[in-house]
Amino acid sequence: MTDMQTLYTAFGGTIETALNALVADGTLPEDASFKNVTLEPPRDPSHGDLATNAAMVLAKPAKTNPRALAEALVAKLESADGIAGAEVAGPGFINLRLDGQVWLDELQAITALAHAYGRSTMGDGTRVNVEYVSANPTGPMHMGHCRGAVVGDALSSLLEFAGHEVTREYYINDAGGQVDTLARSAHLRYREALGDTITIPEGLYPGDYLIPVGEALAKELGDAHKEAPEEEWLLLFREHAVKQMMGLIKSDLALLGIHHDVFSSEAALHSAGKPDEAEKWLREHDLVYDGVLEAPKGKAPPEDWEPVELPLFRSTKFGDDQDRPIKKSDGKWTYFGADLAYHMQKAESADELIDIWGADHAGTVKRIKAAVAALSEGKGKPTPFDVKLVQMVQLMRGGEPVKMSKRSGNFITIADMIEEVGRDVVRFTMLTRKPDAQMQFDFAKVVEASKDNPVWYVQYAHARIQSTLRKAKEEEGLAPAFDCVSELGDEEIALIKRAAQFPREVEAAAKAREPHRIAFYLYDLATDLNAFYSLGNTDTQKRFIVKQDAGLSQARLFLAAAIGQVLRNGLRLLGVEAVDRM
Numbered sequence: 001m002t003d004m005q006t007l008y009t010a011f012g013g014t015i016e017t018a019l020n021a022l023v024a025d026g027t028l029p030e031d032a033s034f035k036n037v038t039l040e041p042p043r044d045p046s047h048g049d050l051a052t053n054a055a056m057v058l059a060k061p062a063k064t065n066p067r068a069l070a071e072a073l074v075a076k077l078e079s080a081d082g083i084a085g086a087e088v089a090g091p092g093f094i095n096l097r098l099d100g101q102v103w104l105d106e107l108q109a110i111t112a113l114a115h116a117y118g119r120s121t122m123g124d125g126t127r128v129n130v131e132y133v134s135a136n137p138t139g140p141m142h143m144g145h146c147r148g149a150v151v152g153d154a155l156s157s158l159l160e161f162a163g164h165e166v167t168r169e170y171y172i173n174d175a176g177g178q179v180d181t182l183a184r185s186a187h188l189r190y191r192e193a194l195g196d197t198i199t200i201p202e203g204l205y206p207g208d209y210l211i212p213v214g215e216a217l218a219k220e221l222g223d224a225h226k227e228a229p230e231e232e233w234l235l236l237f238r239e240h241a242v243k244q245m246m247g248l249i250k251s252d253l254a255l256l257g258i259h260h261d262v263f264s265s266e267a268a269l270h271s272a273g274k275p276d277e278a279e280k281w282l283r284e285h286d287l288v289y290d291g292v293l294e295a296p297k298g299k300a301p302p303e304d305w306e307p308v309e310l311p312l313f314r315s316t317k318f319g320d321d322q323d324r325p326i327k328k329s330d331g332k333w334t335y336f337g338a339d340l341a342y343h344m345q346k347a348e349s350a351d352e353l354i355d356i357w358g359a360d361h362a363g364t365v366k367r368i369k370a371a372v373a374a375l376s377e378g379k380g381k382p383t384p385f386d387v388k389l390v391q392m393v394q395l396m397r398g399g400e401p402v403k404m405s406k407r408s409g410n411f412i413t414i415a416d417m418i419e420e421v422g423r424d425v426v427r428f429t430m431l432t433r434k435p436d437a438q439m440q441f442d443f444a445k446v447v448e449a450s451k452d453n454p455v456w457y458v459q460y461a462h463a464r465i466q467s468t469l470r471k472a473k474e475e476e477g478l479a480p481a482f483d484c485v486s487e488l489g490d491e492e493i494a495l496i497k498r499a500a501q502f503p504r505e506v507e508a509a510a511k512a513r514e515p516h517r518i519a520f521y522l523y524d525l526a527t528d529l530n531a532f533y534s535l536g537n538t539d540t541q542k543r544f545i546v547k548q549d550a551g552l553s554q555a556r557l558f559l560a561a562a563i564g565q566v567l568r569n570g571l572r573l574l575g576v577e578a579v580d581r582m
Helices: 007-024 054-062 066-077 100-116 143-161 177-193 208-221 230-255 266-271 274-284 335-347 359-379 414-421 423-430 454-476 482-487 490-499 502-512 516-535 550-574
Strands: 050-052 083-089 093-098 127-131 165-172 262-265 288-292 309-313 352-358 385-390 393-397 439-442
Touching: 007 054, 007 066, 007 100, 007 502, 054 066, 054 093, 066 083, 066 093, 093 100, 100 482, 100 490, 100 550, 127 143, 143 165, 143 352, 143 385, 143 393, 143 414, 143 423, 143 502, 143 516, 143 550, 165 266, 177 208, 177 230, 208 230, 230 414, 262 266, 262 335, 266 274, 266 335, 274 288, 274 335, 274 359, 309 335, 309 359, 335 352, 335 359, 352 359, 359 385, 414 423, 423 454, 454 516, 454 550, 482 550, 490 516, 490 550, 502 516, 502 550, 516 550
Parallel strands: 127 165, 127 352, 165 262, 352 385, 393 439
Antiparallel strands: 050 093, 083 093, 288 309
16 A cells, blocks of 8 residues: 555455456557446455455346456556455456555554544545525424434534535425414514413423523513504514524534534525515426315315315325425415425535435425436536435433423433433434334433443443553653554554544445444444454453553554544544543
8 A cells, every 4th residue: 555545445446447447458448438347255254354346246237247357357467566366256256355564554554544533535526515404483493403413414424524525404494374473473472571361272382492482572562562462563573583493503513513514594585585486487497386285185175175276296206105385375385385495505516415304304305406406407418406304312311211301391302412412422322223213212321330321431432442542651661653563463463443434434324324324334434443442351461552662552553543443434534422431
């Protein structure tokens, strides 16, 4: 390896060089594409260190069988630097065994690249807009928002690390009826701040979080709107309440370490005429027409149902089960109509769009994907669009459902959670399951000091490394030294092999848009590290600090420091601190 390339990058280049040699000698056609060639660890470690499917995916364009092509490729690879052996397996896979020095070089690469180890250019500067949270500005952040917030933020960091240019966006739903409800609720708290005794009726927001909003309004506006008719104060109170709620939301998100680049307002979208622009463009491209919706299927239509002509988007053209109205019968925009315009606006400054939604929005995925596909047609270039659905989290305490928060009125806030268990626990735990899988968050279990608690276990592995490095320096006067790493044996090399997978895990997770893969990987790395530590409990020669053997100790300290670096890099992607002491 040269120029501190990571192992998978280096040997990916080795395979490409060998394939180009096959092109040069006519075994492969000149137009052969290597796009689908992969390099990964074999499922069974006994089969070697790396495996490639090159012969399997290129046999057809080469007009030969995979095994014959694999044998030709093996002949090119056997003499390559760093490869100790290459053999054909099964129908045409190729397994590679690497020289021991390759793993020691990778250890040096980890140390030299430091915080950049694992960084990739895979994204090639592609502009990706990641929209996440986008909660209605009607109250503090609660657990219904937390998981999606963490997934979106970790995904954004992952994509940046993998070479994408990322915009983190929050869409403020400040144009709907829920904001009028917020304004009316704030007006009640305003009157309360002015001395009135109030009763909050059904349908308004009862949470105590609106008390300071009412107090601020009373201080700023006096009693001018106390007895005024609603039409005189509704818009003003909407603006004030939304502004203060967004301040509260941003504060809550900051507790999670989350900061967005862009806050887009639905109200501003309407004021700028974006839905009208979108409708005009879609009509010009025959993607919106005036038509009558069919009566609801599967049951008799309501007595008051009448066929009404509405502007309909041709979403069936893009796989939806029916065309969708972009306006209501009263001329107001449907949520879909506004959302369509919003995505059109986002696509103007992004090459790719990703939305993080709650699983309760699953029914609208097909139509919004249809809309973005339609808008892509006009650009002459598809805008890749992905919607990640995130399941709700069930809060538990010792196996029992958690009681609700008094502050919010009907939910547990993110601030409540972080105050009790800490930001790191919340963030890491939210990434210990696939986002579309059900999850329980047990306040008792997430703070357990045990292997069953992934966040504790990974942080413990890092703290253990830092403790060992401190002890070596303070008590033995020893420091990590690469010059001694030739003394490392098979068990230590196995640890390096796990660490060396980090760059590949980053690219795979970024490609799949699945940040939880990094959490899984870190747990596996921590498990391997802690298992090696355990060997020293019964065999003093297996300890990281071996009395009377400074060379071996310094080699293992170099290994420990490198593993710590990988843990820090992975935790940074998840927004979790790599603690030095526990």
